[in-house]
Structures are given as structure tokens and as C-alpha cells.
Amino acid sequence: xxxxxxxxxxxxxxxxxxxxxxxxxxxxxxxxxxxxxxxxxxxxxxxxxxxxxxxxxxxxxxxxxxxxxxxxxxxxxxxxxxxxxxxxxxxxxxxxxxxxxxxxxxxxxxxxxxxxxxxxxxxxxxxxxxxxxxxxxxxxxxxxxxxxxxxxxxxxxxxxxxxxxxxxxxxxxxxxxxxxxxxxxxxxxxxxxxxxxxxxxxxxxxxxxxxxxxxxxxxxxxxxxxxxxxxxxxxxxxxxxxxxxxxxxxxxxxxxxxxxxxxxxxxxxxxxxxxxxxxxxxxxxxxxxxxxxxxxxxxxxxxxxxxxxxxxxxxx
Amino acid sequence: xxxxxxxxxxxxxxxxxxxxxxxxxxxxxxxxxxxxxxxxxxxxxxxxxxxxxxxxxxxxxxxxxxxxxxxxxxxxxxxxxxxxxxxxxxxxxxxxxxxxxxxxxxxxxxxxxxxxxxxxxxxxxxxxxxxxxxxxxxxxxxxxxxxxxxxxxxxxxxxxxxxxxxxxxxxxxxxxxxxxxxxxxxxxxxxxxxxxxxxxxxxxxxxxxx
Ligand SMILES: Cc1cc2nc3c(=O)[nH]c(=O)nc-3n(C[C@H](O)[C@H](O)[C@H](O)COP(=O)(O)OP(=O)(O)OC[C@H]3O[C@@H](n4cnc5c(N)ncnc54)[C@H](O)[C@@H]3O)c2cc1C
Ligand code: SF4
Numbered sequence: 001x002x003x004x005x006x007x008x009x010x011x012x013x014x015x016x017x018x019x020x021x022x023x024x025x026x027x028x029x030x031x032x033x034x035x036x037x038x039x040x041x042x043x044x045x046x047x048x049x050x051x052x053x054x055x056x057x058x059x060x061x062x063x064x065x066x067x068x069x070x071x072x073x074x075x076x077x078x079x080x081x082x083x084x085x086x087x088x089x090x091x092x093x094x095x096x097x098x099x100x101x102x103x104x105x106x107x108x109x110x111x112x113x114x115x116x117x118x119x120x121x122x123x124x125x126x127x128x129x130x131x132x133x134x135x136x137x138x139x140x141x142x143x144x145x146x147x148x149x150x151x152x153x154x155x156x157x158x159x160x161x162x163x164x165x166x167x168x169x170x171x172x173x174x175x176x177x178x179x180x181x182x183x184x185x186x187x188x189x190x191x192x193x194x195x196x197x198x199x200x201x202x203x204x205x206x207x208x209x210x211x212x213x214x215x216x217x218x219x220x221x222x223x224x225x226x227x228x229x230x231x232x233x234x235x236x237x238x239x240x241x242x243x244x245x246x247x248x249x250x251x252x253x254x255x256x257x258x259x260x261x262x263x264x265x266x267x268x269x270x271x272x273x274x275x276x277x278x279x280x281x282x283x284x285x286x287x288x289x290x291x292x293x294x295x296x297x298x299x300x301x302x303x304x305x306x307x308x309x310x311x312x313x314x315x316x
Numbered sequence: 317x318x319x320x321x322x323x324x325x326x327x328x329x330x331x332x333x334x335x336x337x338x339x340x341x342x343x344x345x346x347x348x349x350x351x352x353x354x355x356x357x358x359x360x361x362x363x364x365x366x367x368x369x370x371x372x373x374x375x376x377x378x379x380x381x382x383x384x385x386x387x388x389x390x391x392x393x394x395x396x397x398x399x400x401x402x403x404x405x406x407x408x409x410x411x412x413x414x415x416x417x418x419x420x421x422x423x424x425x426x427x428x429x430x431x432x433x434x435x436x437x438x439x440x441x442x443x444x445x446x447x448x449x450x451x452x453x454x455x456x457x458x459x460x461x462x463x464x465x466x467x468x469x470x471x472x473x474x475x476x477x478x479x480x481x482x483x484x485x486x487x488x489x490x491x492x493x494x495x496x497x498x499x500x501x502x503x504x505x506x507x508x509x510x511x512x513x514x515x516x517x518x519x520x521x522x523x524x525x526x
Contacts, residue, residue, distance in 0.1 A: 002354065003354050003356045003357055003377065004377070005376065006359055006420070006422050031418060031419055035379070035418050035419070035420065036399050036418060039399065048376075048420075080478045082487075085487050101470065101500055101502075101503055102400075102413050102415045103418075103503065105412045105413060105414050106414050106418070235499075236498075237502040
């Protein structure tokens with residue numbers, strides 16, 4: 001690990017401007033992704049700005065009947081919150097399907113959103129990777145691609161976003177609140193937060209340098225049946241091959257979003273018009289334009305069947 | 317055990333003394349400040365470990381696990397993967413289990429930390445330690461301190477109503493079932509495969525408690 005200076009931020013604004021003025025600076029929250037990557041020298045910050053003491057760890061109701069989740073709320077606390085369990089079950093379920101009890105106790109809302117891909121070539125400093133070093137090339141293309149993206153990928157990168165929580169937030173139409181280095185605040189709809197790789201796979205989100213996430217806001221509850229179906233190689237403690245977040249109403253209408261298939265949570269609102277016609281009909285639009293390799297084509301079948309399972313469960 | 321780890325061999329001293337004499341010069345530990353972009357940065361941190369106040373001056377890169385093992389010589393917590401995947405480093409911080417390998421020591425200012433050494437001693441075993449012995453909840457024993465710290469926190473989490481992936485009803489209070497224990501303990505890998513005995517040990521303690 002490279003040496004770094006460590007400091008505790010005193011206010012969100014101060015944290016943002018300190019980070020913006022120093023290209024070697026990074027925020028650290030739970031540290032469960034950043035430190036992992038620092039040990040491998042995939043991340044090499046010269047300065048860590050600890051944002052844990054900023055008081056961003058509360059969950060509060062909003063004026064329009066939703067919830068405002070502080071950026072530093074731990075994954076365990078978010079999944080366990082009574083209001084989340086009752087009204088946003090899909091979010092609790094997605095969180096509980098991710099990582100381990102120990103990791104969820106540290107992992108934060110913002111850190112989880114910003115966790116980086118689990119592409120094995122990204123983790124191997126000996127292999128070229130456009131995400132690690134823009135222009136170096138992509139080792140996954142033509143390599144082992146069983147875990148890689150089947151939707152929205154590019155010639156530069158076929159990595160997936162590993163977060164389970166983010167899939168639920170996309171389904172719920174959450175918004176990300178930030179503070180910018182100049183002290184200004186903005187809100188980013190979750191649909192615009194994570195980017196597709198295009199030819200700049202190293203640019204993963206809409207955040208500017210130094211921009212600090214302060215909260216994630218959920219709109220008022222949707223009702224309906226909430227579920228998160230995660231299909232993985234082990235029954236527990238493994239990243240998703242494919243996951244389906246769903247909220248389905250009594251009449252069969254509803255929303256679905258997929259994880260494990262793209263560089264961001266995958267939701268196509270137009271596909272939801274076919275919710276009452278079954279998984280195949282939804283899949284036609286949701287999975288349109290898919291590009292698979294000889295190793296990851298199974299993800300399309302898996303996605304459609306997991307979708308079918310979610311629909312069957314909601315009818316039961 | 318011999319205090320080999322306290323010895324610091326000075327290379328220059330060794331070479332000066334030559335091979336003819338077996339003299340080894342011991343240099344006092346000094347904080348070596350180097351300049352340049354990769355110069356280590358040190359910082360002070362104070363926390364409580366197993367009820368005892370400890371203050372350390374550490375390279376900022378030191379993980380909580382290395383602080384416990386290498387600096388405080390509490391070697392119960394183990395380093396397995398050092399990437400948060402195996403759970404051998406599990407300790408309890410402010411009542412919650414975490415992977416000590418994925419946390420910087422300097423980020424624990426003021427925290428109360430419990431390691432396996434703080435849960436019980438050979439003379440006065442914690443009920444979970446006794447149950448692991450009784451049920452053979454290990455083979456080589458390397459993952460055991462992490463398993464036991466995790467198990468302690470799992471029982472507390474169930475009591476506190478923290479749901480899990482296998483809890484059928486999110487809004488109901490979770491129960492101590494085998495399924496629940498297996499799911500909640502999935503962050504602790506046992507290479508010897510003592511899982512079924514580990515679950516028996518935890519279930520027995522949970523049963524006695526409820
Ligand atoms: C073994 C293992 C298994 C895992 N399995 C899963 C899984 O199955 N599913 C899953 O979803 N996840 C999984 N994870 C990932 C885990 O969820 C993430 O590591 C965690 O959510 C990251 O949160 P953190 O607070 O620790 O982030 P950190 O490591 O502290 O930060 C991550 C990034 O976010 C930035 N950041 C943090 N806070 C802010 C802020 N407020 N504003 C702006 N930037 C910020 C940091 O600078 C850093 O770049 C796993 C991790 C491990 C180690
Ligand atoms: S898929 Fe993306 S992350 Fe993986 S090697 Fe290619 S560029 Fe890197």
C-alpha cells in the first residue's frame with residue numbers, strides 16, 4: 001500500500017473542497033472497498049479524508065412521505081430500519097443479499113453505490129484494463145467472461161456493477177444528494193448516476209471530482225410485493241450472476257430492475273408495460289440489444305427465469 | 317515463547333561484526349522519517365482493547381488487524397486473506413463485528429474493541445468457546461477466533477432484531493434457527509469444513525440463552 005496522509009473532515013463542504021483541490025485525495029467511509037483496492041495498489045491515494053464524523057448517518061422521513069438516508073448510514077442499519085423493512089422491502093432484501101454481516105456493519109450507503117467492479121482483470125495489475133489505465137486495452141474481451149456484462153457494454157469495457165443495493169435504489173427511483181466543492185448542492189436521479197462504459201470506462205458515475213454524497217432519498221412507498229432474487233454460485237456471500245429487484249402490485253403491474261448484467265443497474269421503464277403478460281414479454285424489451293459471449297449467454301436465460309420466479313412469487 | 321519479535325537486527329552491525337563473531341547488535345526502535353513522495357506518515361490513535369486503554373503511534377497504513385497483532389501482540393485475531401473475504405480477522409468494535417483487516421487503525425479513535433482474548437481466557441472460557449471445544453467446532457483452529465467473535469455478534473444481532481437474507485418475514489423478529497445461523501455466519505470461512513459442528517456449538521449456546 002502507498003503511504004498516505006489521513007485527516008478527519010469537519011464539514012461536508014470542507015471535505016468536498018479539500019478533495020477537489022487535491023487530485024491525490026479520496027474520501028474514506030467504511031473502507032471495505034477502498035482499502036481492499038489500496039492494498040493491491042489499484043487505488044493509490046496520497047491523502048484520505050475520513051467522512052465518518054460528519055453526522056451523515058441518520059434516516060429521516062421527507063416532507064413528501066419518503067425517506068432520506070444519510071450517506072454514512074451502514075448497510076446493516078439501513079436493512080434493519082423498521083420503515084425500510086415495512087415500506088421498501090426490496091431495499092432491505094437487496095442489502096441483506098450482499099456481502100457478509102461483518103462487511104455490512106461497515107459498508108455505507110455512499111460507499112456501496114461507489115464500489116468498483118469485480119472484474120477479475122481489473123483486480124489483476126498484471127493485465128491490461130481500460131478502467132485501471134485508460135487506453136491500455138481490455139483483457140476481459142476475448143478472455144474469461146462468465147461474470148461479465150451482457151447489456152450496455154462497449155468495445156472498451158464489459159464489466160458489471162457489483163452492487164445489490166444500487167439495483168433496489170434504481171427500482172425505487174431514488175435520488176442522490178451531493179455537496180460540491182463550491183458548497184453548492186445538487187440532486188442526481190439514480191438513473192443518471194451510474195454511467196455505461198462507452199469509451200471512458202474509468203468514469204463510472206456522474207460525480208465531479210471532490211463531490212461528496214450526503215444522502216440518498218427515496219420517494220414515497222410504492223406498496224405491492226417487494227422481492228430481490230439473487231442468483232449466485234453459492235447460497236450466500238457471493239456476488240450476483242444475475243439479480244432481479246421487483247415491486248409487483250396485486251394486478252400484476254409493477255417494476256423490475258436487473259443486477260449483474262451491465263455496468264449499472266439495468267432498468268428499462270418501457271419494458272414494464274408488459275408486466276401483466278409474463279416474463280418473456282418483459283424480457284423482450286428489457287433484454288433487447290443484449291450481446292453475449294460463449295461464456296455468459298446463460299445470463300439472459302437466467303434473467304428471464306428469475307423474472308418469472310419473481311412474478312410467480314408475487315401471484316402466490 | 318521466545319521474544320524473538322522484540323529483536324531488531326541492524327544490518328550494518330551484523331556486517332561490521334562479521335561472521336567470525338556471533339555478536340548481534342540490537343538497535344533501539346527509532347521512528348525513521350524519510351522524505352519523498354512515498355515517505356510513511358505516522359499518526360497517533362487511542363482506543364480500548366478488551367477493557368484496557370491503549371495508545372499507539374502508527375503508520376497510517378496500519379490496519380486494525382495489524383495494530384492488534386503486530387503492535388499489541390494480541391495474536392488471537394488471525395490474518396487469513398487480508399481482503400475481507402475469509403472472516404478470520406473478525407473482531408467486535410463498539411458492539412459490532414467487523415473485518416479488522418479492512419479497517420484502518422487510525423479510524424478507531426476512542427472505540428471499544430473486543431478480540432477473542434477479551435471474550436474469555438483458558439481458565440474462564442466464554443460459553444461459545446466452551447461449546448466450540450465440546451462440539452469440535454474446528455480442526456486446525458485458525459479460523460476459530462474469528463468464528464467465535466462472529467458468533468457472539470450474530471446472537472446479539474438476532475436479539476436486536478437485525479433481519480437476514482433467509483428471514484422469511486422482514487417485519488417479524490428473527491429467530492435462532494439453523495438456517496439463520498448458517499446464513500449469518502457465511503462471512504467466516506472454515507477451510508477444514510467444520511461448519512456443521514460450528515453451527516451445533518452456536519445453536520447450543522443460543523438455546524441456553526433463549
Ligand atoms: C468479500 C466481499 C464481498 C462483497 N460482496 C458484496 C455483494 O455480494 N454485494 C454487494 O453489493 N457488495 C458486496 N461487497 C462490496 C461492499 O458492499 C462494498 O465494499 C461496500 O458497500 C463499500 O462501502 P464502504 O462504505 O466501505 O466504501 P469505501 O470503501 O469507504 O468507499 C468506496 C468508494 O466510495 C467513495 N466514497 C465513500 N463515501 C463517499 C461519499 N460520501 N461521497 C463520495 N464518495 C464517497 C470512496 O472514496 C471510495 O472511492 C463485498 C465486499 C467484499 C470485501
Ligand atoms: S471489462 Fe472493464 S474492468 Fe474488466 S478488464 Fe476490461 S476494461 Fe478492465
